[in-house]
Each structure stands twice: as structure tokens, then as C-alpha cells.
Amino acid sequence: MTPERHARLRATLDRRQPDLSVIMDGVHKPHNIAAIVRTCDAVGILDVHAALPDNLARFPAGTALGSQRWVNIHYHDDGEEAIRRVRDQGMQVLAAHFSDRAVPYRELDYTRPTTLLLGTEKFGVSEAAAEAADEHVIIPMMGMVASFNVSVAAAIILAEVCEQRRAAGLYDRRRVDPATYQxxxxxxxxP
Amino acid sequence: MTPERHARLRATLDRRQPDLSVIMDGVHKPHNIAAIVRTCDAVGILDVHAALPDNLARFPAGTALGSQRWVNIHYHDDGEEAIRRVRDQGMQVLAAHFSDRAVPYRELDYTRPTTLLLGTEKFGVSEAAAEAADEHVIIPMMGMVASFNVSVAAAIILAEVCEQRRAAGLYDRRRVDPATYQxxxxxxxxP
Ligand SMILES: C[S@@+](CC[C@H](N)C(=O)[O-])C[C@H]1O[C@@H](n2cnc3c(N)ncnc32)[C@H](O)[C@@H]1O
Ligand SMILES: C[S@@+](CC[C@H](N)C(=O)[O-])C[C@H]1O[C@@H](n2cnc3c(N)ncnc32)[C@H](O)[C@@H]1O
Known part of the structure; x- marks a missing residue:
């Protein structure tokens, strides 16, 4: 490995956000999973949680462009198990979910330890997961179609998370603990 | 058609932004095209321009969820032709493109008449299109992978466009001319 490559790995790890993660609760289309993991890498996420039906492939061959190498994927039997895990880590859980209590995505504080939960392509967030989440977050829609593609919704919210954390200087100092770092x-x- | 449905169509058309469009310059994966068109509907875009190689399907069967019904797709032989068309309409052309002159996406003014140009999945924006664009716009990346999925990049920028236009009241009054409206x-x- 060249010194430049090593420096690049360190610089990326220096920007990783241990208090930011994503739960894909039943998201199952390979190109969506691939795009979400790729976006996670781009905003500095180290841990992604996947609750996927057993009969589905664990990770897509798709165009994640190797991003699964830079993001740890943790598998769970269901969304509630994933929620318990991140809650033990002190995260607030924000479900991207249409409901009466949903808050527009630009109005939340994402500099707090945060996990974003995404629902399935067809049926959205399950009732159990919606119930368990601390808040529901929504991206306002101006058109005829009722929802965004799930990887698109993830990206829009995570871009706002990234912007808030950048403004707060959270990418400017090393935040991963020494053991995890090494x-x-x-x-x-x-590899 | 029920009165409610008709009211819904009118309300959506009342939010459509005639001075906002997208050029997909060589984007060819059906699920990306589908996700982009779906996002366009959601931010109030009425016209999308597609410059696609001849041997590619004109529109994907994918999961645009019928959004192609609410968005007009104009086909062009190449990106430059599409750029000429929108420029005749008085638009600034912003290419989502990595370059020395690229501006971070939150720093531009999208309340001006704007067309966002996106490049191909593999090779990005062509040199000719990059040259012809008024500005290059970039989404900062914190990870290892060098780019976002194209439909994700489109969504992140268009969500900012939507936010700026919402704040400026551009969704609060009818903006489409009477003939186009009817x-x-x-x-x-x-249908
Ligand atoms: C295609 S949508 C699911 C649509 C499903 N029919 C429903 O009503 O929930 C897949 C996931 O993307 C996310 N999503 C899509 N559009 C969203 C929006 N406008 N605001 C928040 N989340 C959204 C949610 O996590 C949702 O569960
Ligand atoms: C997968 S990228 C193309 C990558 C290509 N290898 C390159 O270097 O341009 C496809 C398109 O998505 C858009 N895109 C992806 N990531 C972007 C970013 N961080 N900023 C702006 N546009 C981006 C651009 O329009 C790009 O042409």
C-alpha cells in the first residue's frame, strides 16, 4: 500500500461518525441497498443495520462501487432488534415515515447521536418500528406520486445530516474510539 | 374522475415550476431514470430532457410509480442539443460535475430559472456538456467512494432546490402559463 493510500484511509476514518447510523428495515432491492450503503460511506457512516427477510440475498452484487468494504453491515432478524441495538448505543431513532407526528426533515437536530430508519419499498415502515421510533421524519412532496424511492429518501435526509454535522465541526476531529480506529x-x- | 381527484391534479399543477428542469445526459440504467423522474415529480418539475444513446430503451418499465405520467420527457440526440433548448428558455445550466470550478451545492441560487444536468453512471458529464454549462455543482463527499449514485446526486441537489423555492414562496402561486396549464x-x- 502506498503512503498516499494509507493517508487517504486515515483521513476518511478521521471523518467517520460513530454516533450516526442507518437501519434498513426490510429494504430488499439490491440496487436500493447498494445506493444506500454508498451514500452512507459518503456521509461518514461506519455502521449500517439491515433487517432483511431470510430468503433475500445478504448483499447485492450491484453498483455499491465497493462501498460495502468501508461500511460495516450488521444483520438482524427484524427492525425492533436493530432498534434495540442502536438504542443501547445511546442513539435517537428517527423513522423516515409518513404519519401525523412526522416532522419535516430540515427541522430536526442531527448533531445528536442519530439512527435513521428506512422502510421497505412497498409497504414502508412497519407499525412496530414506527411505534418504537423516537420521531418520524418526512420530506415534503410537491408532486403526484406519494413517496420517493427509498435510496433517494435516505440520501435527502442524510445530506441534511451531513450538512449540519459539517457546520458543527463534527468532521474536523477524530471521533471514532482508539480501539475501533485501529x-x-x-x-x-x-482486504 | 371524482372532484377530489380533479382538485388534487390542479393543486399539483399549481405547484409546478416551469423554470426548473433536468437534463439526463446519457443516464441509461432504467432504475436510475425511474428514480430521477419520480424525484422530479416530487419537487414540481414538469419537463425532463433525456439524451440517450439510440439503442437504449426510451423509458423504463421500472418503479417510477407512474411518475412519467406527470412529467414530460423530451428526447434529444445529445446533451448539447438539450442544453441549447433549455438555454433558449432562459435557464442557467448547472452541471453536477466534479471540476476545479465546481461550487458546493448549498451555495448556489436555485430560485433563478435553472436546469440541472446529470452525467452518465460510468463516465460522468461529457467534456462538451461540462464546457457548455454555466456552473458546475458538487456535493461534498466524506467517504472513500468517489461519487454518489446518479439518482441520489440528483435528489440531494433537487431537495436543496425545493427548499430554496419553498422558502421563496415559489410553490405558493400558479407559475405555469395558462395555455400549458389547460x-x-x-x-x-x-389518460
Ligand atoms: C417507497 S417508500 C414506501 C412507501 C409506502 N407505500 C408507504 O406508504 O410508506 C420506502 C421508504 O422510503 C422512505 N421515504 C420515501 N419517501 C419519503 C418521504 N417523503 N419522507 C420520508 N421518508 C420517505 C420511507 O422510509 C419509506 O418507508
Ligand atoms: C456515478 S457519477 C459519475 C462518476 C464518474 N466516474 C465521474 O467521475 O464523473 C454519475 C453522475 O452523478 C452525479 N454525481 C455523483 N456524485 C456527485 C457529487 N458528489 N457531486 C455532484 N454530482 C455528482 C454527476 O452528474 C455524475 O456525472
């Missing part, structure tokens, strides 16, 4: 750097350097 | 309402009402 472990991850080793993994990234030794 | 014509479009007729089309939408008679």
Missing part, C-alpha cells in the same frame, strides 16, 4: 484501519488496509 | 390539465385528466 481495528478498522487494519481491516481497510488488508 | 393543456396539461387535460392530459392529466384523460
Amino acid at each position: 481495528h478498522t484501519l487494519f481491516q481497510w488496509s488488508h | 393543456h396539461t390539465l387535460f392530459q392529466w385528466s384523460h
Whole structure:
């Protein structure tokens, strides 16, 4: 590995946000999963949680452009298990979900430890997951179609998260704990 | 058609932005085209321009959820032709493109008549189109992978466009000219 490459890995790891993650609750189309994981890498997410039906492929061959190498994917039996996990880590859980209590996505504070939960392509967020979430977040829509593609919705919200965290200086200092840092750097350097 | 449905069509048309459009310059994966058109509907875009190689399907069967019914798709032989067309309409052309002159996407004024140009999945924006564009716009990236999925990049920028136009009140009054309004309402009402 060249020194430049090593410096690049370190610089990326220095921007990783241990207090930011995503739960894909039943998202199952490979190109959507691929696009979401790729977006997670781009906004500095290290951990993604996937609750997927058993009969579905675990990770798509699609165009994640190798991003699954830079993001840890944790598999769960269902969304509630994933929610319990991130809650143990002190995260607020925001479900991207249409409901009476949904808050427009630009009005929330994403500098707090945050997990964004996304629902399935067809049926959206399950009732159990919606119930368990701290808040529901919504992207206002001006058109005829009732929802965005799930990877698009993830990206719009995560871009706002990124912007708030950039403004707060959260990408300017190392935030991953030393043990995780060393472990991850080793993994990234030794494919 | 029920009165409610008709009112819904009118309300949507009242929010359509005649001075906002998108050029897909060589974007060819059906699920990307579908997601982009669906996002266009959601932010109030009426006209999308597609410059696609001849041997590619004109419109995907994919999951645009019928959004192609609410958005007019104009086909062109190449990106430059599409650029000439929107420039004749008085638009600034912003290419989503990595370059030395690229401006971070939150720093531009999208309340001006604007067309967003997107490049191909593999090779990005062509040199000719980059040259012809008024500005290059970039979404900062914090990770290892060098670019977003094209429909994701489109969505992140268009969500900012939508936010600026919402704040400026551009969704609060009818902006489509009377002839286009009647014509479009007729089309939408008679599938
Ligand atoms: C295609 S949508 C699901 C649509 C489903 N019919 C419903 O009513 O929930 C898939 C997921 O994308 C996210 N999503 C899509 N559009 C959204 C919006 N405007 N605001 C918030 N989340 C959205 C949600 O997480 C949703 O569960
Ligand atoms: C997958 S990218 C193309 C990558 C190509 N290898 C390149 O270097 O341009 C497809 C299109 O998405 C848009 N795009 C992707 N990431 C972007 C970003 N961070 N900023 C602006 N546009 C982006 C651009 O329009 C680009 O042409």
C-alpha cells in the first residue's frame, strides 16, 4: 500500500461518525441497498443495520462501487432488534415515515447521536418500528406520486445530516474510539 | 374522475415550476431514470430532457410509480442539443460535475430559472456538456467512494432546490402559463 493510500484511509476514518447510523428495515432491492450503503460511506457512516427477510440475498452484487468494504453491515432478524441495538448505543431513532407526528426533515437536530430508519419499498415502515421510533421524519412532496424511492429518501435526509454535522465541526476531529480506529484501519488496509 | 381527484391534479399543477428542469445526459440504467423522474415529480418539475444513446430503451418499465405520467420527457440526440433548448428558455445550466470550478451545492441560487444536468453512471458529464454549462455543482463527499449514485446526486441537489423555492414562496402561486396549464390539465385528466 502506498503512503498516499494509507493517508487517504486515515483521513476518511478521521471523518467517520460513530454516533450516526442507518437501519434498513426490510429494504430488499439490491440496487436500493447498494445506493444506500454508498451514500452512507459518503456521509461518514461506519455502521449500517439491515433487517432483511431470510430468503433475500445478504448483499447485492450491484453498483455499491465497493462501498460495502468501508461500511460495516450488521444483520438482524427484524427492525425492533436493530432498534434495540442502536438504542443501547445511546442513539435517537428517527423513522423516515409518513404519519401525523412526522416532522419535516430540515427541522430536526442531527448533531445528536442519530439512527435513521428506512422502510421497505412497498409497504414502508412497519407499525412496530414506527411505534418504537423516537420521531418520524418526512420530506415534503410537491408532486403526484406519494413517496420517493427509498435510496433517494435516505440520501435527502442524510445530506441534511451531513450538512449540519459539517457546520458543527463534527468532521474536523477524530471521533471514532482508539480501539475501533485501529481495528478498522487494519481491516481497510488488508482486504 | 371524482372532484377530489380533479382538485388534487390542479393543486399539483399549481405547484409546478416551469423554470426548473433536468437534463439526463446519457443516464441509461432504467432504475436510475425511474428514480430521477419520480424525484422530479416530487419537487414540481414538469419537463425532463433525456439524451440517450439510440439503442437504449426510451423509458423504463421500472418503479417510477407512474411518475412519467406527470412529467414530460423530451428526447434529444445529445446533451448539447438539450442544453441549447433549455438555454433558449432562459435557464442557467448547472452541471453536477466534479471540476476545479465546481461550487458546493448549498451555495448556489436555485430560485433563478435553472436546469440541472446529470452525467452518465460510468463516465460522468461529457467534456462538451461540462464546457457548455454555466456552473458546475458538487456535493461534498466524506467517504472513500468517489461519487454518489446518479439518482441520489440528483435528489440531494433537487431537495436543496425545493427548499430554496419553498422558502421563496415559489410553490405558493400558479407559475405555469395558462395555455400549458389547460393543456396539461387535460392530459392529466384523460389518460
Ligand atoms: C417507497 S417508500 C414506501 C412507501 C409506502 N407505500 C408507504 O406508504 O410508506 C420506502 C421508504 O422510503 C422512505 N421515504 C420515501 N419517501 C419519503 C418521504 N417523503 N419522507 C420520508 N421518508 C420517505 C420511507 O422510509 C419509506 O418507508
Ligand atoms: C456515478 S457519477 C459519475 C462518476 C464518474 N466516474 C465521474 O467521475 O464523473 C454519475 C453522475 O452523478 C452525479 N454525481 C455523483 N456524485 C456527485 C457529487 N458528489 N457531486 C455532484 N454530482 C455528482 C454527476 O452528474 C455524475 O456525472
